[in-house]
Amino acid sequence: MPHTLTISQLTDKLAQGELTSREATQACLDRIAAVDGQLNAFLSHDPEDALAQADAADAARAAGEIKPLLGVPIAMKDVIAVNGHPLNCASKILGDFNSPYDATVTQKLCEAGAVIFGRVNMDEFAMGSSTENSAFGPSRNPWDTGRIPGGSSGGSAVAVVADECIASIGSDTGGSIRQPAALCGCVGLKPTYGRVSRYGLVAFASSLDQIGPLTKDVRDAAIMLGVIAGEDQRDSTNVPEPVPDYTAALTGDIKGLKIGLPKEYQVDGLDPEVKAATDAAVAELEKQGAEVKEISLPHTEYAIATYYIIATAAASANLARFEGVRYGARVDGASPEQMNRATRGAGFGEEVKRRIILGTYVLSSGYYDAYYLRAQKARTLIRQDFLNAFKEVDLIASPTTPTPAFKIGEKSGDPLQMYLSDIFTISCNLAGLCGISVPCGFSKEGLPLGLQLLGKPFGEPNLLRAAHAYEQATDWHTKRPQLA
């Protein structure tokens, strides 16, 4: 069952000659053929291309090459460019777009020897928390196919948990890696803003977007981050911090690590089972020697409003490029403006339209100061809350989501309710922190629950250390759904 392995398990077996990359890749392809009809994680994959990459990896290994991901099948969210492959952002507006270049992350994964196969589903342009906003139909939660897998990187989480790939890449603007990881039961890491190059990531909100891995355990997240992190001259917001060996941080020793519990996170609507699982996870960290204390993030209640102003304003500017001229689909019109309107009206889904209109509104003359500028100031206060808290603690713990996965269709008619479910994840992006979600239990109905840890900017080593120490003491991350 090579498709069920973690990266570290697979690379061990590949190194010992117990398994080839072709066998592992074929196992993933077989698994997709067997289960993806009921999950819809993959928008497309190219078996021939995947097996050719696997053969090349096997040949390289036979020639003595050693690389961190040599021969490991990785799935890619449909928002990151892979040269010569389709790229749709789960939208109709990109038509039959085919990437003319590789994203930096793609290039780094290739250099590390990965087999990059398959584009996985997402909310259109990464806007959403359920993957229901995909123009190609929703992905389904492998633990209950009547429920959402989370989003926007829903396909990335489903593919990992259903063992259709060894690990995947997602992107996180307000929780889009951590939330689906929590709701599907895998590990999801959002690196610090500036840690991973955004070159080749289709932009949603440029000051919030960050690429990161979804994996079967914390060690794999550390391996993946080590591969994709680092300076890139093609992304001016990339921070030239040296990239440490993140696996070296996984010592299992968290004695004296200070963990804060924000008192403002005891929100209405927090599911009692989610709260109990998070409390138990924090108790486990305490048992291992972490010091736990209450902290305050006084501007928490303004985070969602701040986020939905800043993110939509950025989106309205970033998505102006989809106008039917330079790429993608076009609907004809008598004038350029009519062509733009018709193209965008037909090509964008409803959530994307809603956000572009809201973003245009908050930036428009007469409203800029009242909304956009005010939100940028609120962002300062929110960020300051975290910087103050991190003077007292090393990490902040909370649930990743207020509830387990909800039913498909349950919130799709009420966007505001959907936005409110992002309460624990969005501040991390506003403040430029790093964050991780690790499996921490199941609801009575058998749905996965996630523990979120947040760290200081570039504090990934401590973040991974604590997440790994917790994982070592529990077996939640090893549970797999039964799929027919």
Add this chain to the structure above:
Amino acid sequence: MREDLQHAVKLARIELTPEEEARLGSQLGDILKYIDKLNELDVKGVEPTAHAVPLTNVLREDQPGKSLSHEAAMRNAPQTANGLFIVPKIVE
């Protein structure tokens, strides 16, 4: 849909069906009401944050390097001719 929102739709260049206009109008009204919450906040004297990570300009030598070929850059365009993008007529 409220007039101010209709103006934003026009600026955003998105054609809406009458049903979409009604539905989005009411949803956006709810969302705007929610984000009005920020008016409670005292932001006097607070500097705005555009980026969470303090950034400075990154400069490099202006040297020619490899870039996309003209053909590769244009291959996804809906309509081209003679290496140019074709759009509907702008002036009569």
